[in-house]
Amino acid sequence: MRHPGPRPSAAPGVDMSRERADDAYIFTDLGGPVMSEADLALLSLPTRELDIMLGEALTAGEFGAKDLSDTEKEAVARRWLTTELDRIRDAICGSRVRTIMFGAETEKRNLLFAAVADALGSLRGLPVPVSVLSARLIQYGLDRICGADIPAAPDGP
Amino acid sequence: MDWIAFVELTFQPPLMDLETAVAIAGGRIADPADLYDSISAEEFAIVEVWLTNIQKIIDDLTKGAECERISAVLTRSPTLALRMRPLDDGSVVLLVPIGVIVRIRLLAALLLIYPDRDYVMRIVAPLIDERPESDWELPPRLRPIFGEFVDDDHHWQLLGRFASEWAPEPELNLTLREVTWSAMTYVVMHEVAHVLRGHLDANLRKLQEDRLGHALPVSDHEFRRALELDADTWGAALFLFTVEITFDQWKTPDHRAIAFHYIGFAITLLFGMYDTRRKALDLYAEMVYPHPVVRHQLFLRATNGHLSARKPEWLDDWQQHEFTGWTRCVRAFWRLDEDAFIGEFGLPSQQGRQWVPVTALNYSIADSSSTDGQLEREIALLEGVDRLLDSWRQAS
Numbered sequence: 001m002r003h004p005g006p007r008p009s010a011a012p013g014v015d016m017s018r019e020r021a022d023d024a025y026i027f028t029d030l031g032g033p034v035m036s037e038a039d040l041a042l043l044s045l046p047t048r049e050l051d052i053m054l055g056e057a058l059t060a061g062e063f064g065a066k067d068l069s070d071t072e073k074e075a076v077a078r079r080w081l082t083t084e085l086d087r088i089r090d091a092i093c094g095s096r097v098r099t100i101m102f103g104a105e106t107e108k109r110n111l112l113f114a115a116v117a118d119a120l121g122s123l124r125g126l127p128v129p130v131s132v133l134s135a136r137l138i139q140y141g142l143d144r145i146c147g148a149d150i151p152a153a154p155d156g157p
Numbered sequence: 158m159d160w161i162a163f164v165e166l167t168f169q170p171p172l173m174d175l176e177t178a179v180a181i182a183g184g185r186i187a188d189p190a191d192l193y194d195s196i197s198a199e200e201f202a203i204v205e206v207w208l209t210n211i212q213k214i215i216d217d218l219t220k221g222a223e224c225e226r227i228s229a230v231l232t233r234s235p236t237l238a239l240r241m242r243p244l245d246d247g248s249v250v251l252l253v254p255i256g257v258i259v260r261i262r263l264l265a266a267l268l269l270i271y272p273d274r275d276y277v278m279r280i281v282a283p284l285i286d287e288r289p290e291s292d293w294e295l296p297p298r299l300r301p302i303f304g305e306f307v308d309d310d311h312h313w314q315l316l317g318r319f320a321s322e323w324a325p326e327p328e329l330n331l332t333l334r335e336v337t338w339s340a341m342t343y344v345v346m347h348e349v350a351h352v353l354r355g356h357l358d359a360n361l362r363k364l365q366e367d368r369l370g371h372a373l374p375v376s377d378h379e380f381r382r383a384l385e386l387d388a389d390t391w392g393a394a395l396f397l398f399t400v401e402i403t404f405d406q407w408k409t410p411d412h413r414a415i416a417f418h419y420i421g422f423a424i425t426l427l428f429g430m431y432d433t434r435r436k437a438l439d440l441y442a443e444m445v446y447p448h449p450v451v452r453h454q455l456f457l458r459a460t461n462g463h464l465s466a467r468k469p470e471w472l473d474d475w476q477q478h479e480f481t482g483w484t485r486c487v488r489a490f491w492r493l494d495e496d497a498f499i500g501e502f503g504l505p506s507q508q509g510r511q512w513v514p515v516t517a518l519n520y521s522i523a524d525s526s527s528t529d530g531q532l533e534r535e536i537a538l539l540e541g542v543d544r545l546l547d548s549w550r551q552a553s
């Protein structure tokens with residue numbers, strides 16, 4: 001089990017693995033309960049772990065003649081992020097995330113996390129858990145994604 | 158909260174369009190020169206012809222069947238893992254990494270140069286011994302073949318260097334094409350079997366049953382493992398069927414002897430190459446795929462069954478010459494291990510580390526009862542899940 005807590009939600013604000021308890025969620029000004037503690041724990045995971053989780057989600061419906069290694073799942077995640085970068089950028093860089101991002105102090109990281117997840121939630125057909133993707137993007141640096149200098153793969157997100 | 162959207166999300170695997178699926182699998186090959194000379198332009202052209210021909214066979218196999226359309230696409234990934242996934246338009250894409258083809262070819266070239274003779278020294282450990290992964294290490298110069306990759310370009314550079322260092326003799330080219338054809342056609346037919354046997358629907362049905370809280374007689378990993386066993390079994394039969402319809406000349410005993418020998422060699426090489434990490438039989442108990450030794454036994458069971466039913470006049474030739482191919486490959490793997498052990502492929506990166514055999518295909522008399530027992534358990538699992546799938550099919 002890679003994730004330290006319950007399974008990350010498939011949609012922002014949803015954790016199906018336990019009873020909902022209001023005090024287990026961070027409330028923001030974005031309209032109600034947004035991220036569970038388990039989701040917030042994603043922020044402290046190493047980038048590699050997040051990439052493996054993304055890769056697992058992206059290959060979940062596949063069949064193969066051998067197991068995919070963690071390294072291969074990482075590669076799948078990196079390629080997908082590169083492919084989807086424009087769509088992700090459109091979703092998060094023009095939204096209120098930007099306001100929070102550039103005014104963010106450290107204690108607002110959780111709020112930023114919720115805002116990114118909220119913005120990504122507007123993207124249709126995302127084949128990965130939004131919370132995991134949000135954590136991954138924040139770790140990479142929203143300023144790098146929304147700024148002018150976007151590095152290309154493999155150094156990209 | 159949009160619960161319906163959430164249910165849809167959890168019910169369905171991530172469906173994407175063809176181009177996204179190809180992109181995340183490594184992208185299309187824009188130029189074979191981009192592969193750092195790990196494969197020549199001539200051999201690459203032969204791979205493309207193979208893919209075109211295999212696509213025609215897949216189209217024929219799926220034409221009358223009530224199943225999804227399958228498109229085979231060659232990708233630039235250096236990975237060993239060939240994958241198959243459903244797409245958002247209802248079709249299925251078979252993602253064939255050129256990496257697995259290059260690795261099979263290079264490994265075959267390496268193994269075929271070992272003389273086909275027995276020797277006294279063997280570096281093996283019983284399959285029932287568990288070994289922590291921290292104890293093992295791949296010899297550095299064999300990593301391009303057996304190892305994982307950090308990034309695509311870096312691994313292509315390693316494969317290119319390996320290809321220049323261990324360049325096969327030109328007279329081996331025809332044999333290498335036969336071996337590569339056999340291994341790749343088998344592994345493609347494994348994936349085709351998933352589609353023809355309705356495993357995509359079975360996966361969705363399993364998720365539905367889970368969501369409805371219906372207890373199934375098998376665990377998640379057993380269910381998935383049974384689907385893989387089923388694909389191995391039917392893939393083996395489809396493979397022999399493909400052999401039969403592709404090569405008219407194999408109808409003569411002499412041609413069959415050579416063909417079956419190299420098929421035996423190729424399938425053994427494939428299973429031997431596929432898992433370099435877990436050597437112990439027990440480490441496969443909870444995984445999606447059985448141990449390579451057991452997989453090879455299942456392959457023989459399936460092919461013997463197929464030929465008994467369809468081509469009984471080929472059965473003796475098959476059993477005799479597949480065996481010589483298997484023997485040759487296993488002995489060559491042993492020789493490779495011996496060379497790795499004496500440092501032919503580099504030294505361990507850290508003191509105290511040791512080589513373990515490059516392949517999990519280690520046979521010994523002491524293990525035979527364990528592997529036979531495991532084979533029986535796999536067959537029981539396969540039959541149990543088969544009955545479950547039949548009941549689902551009848552109900553729908």
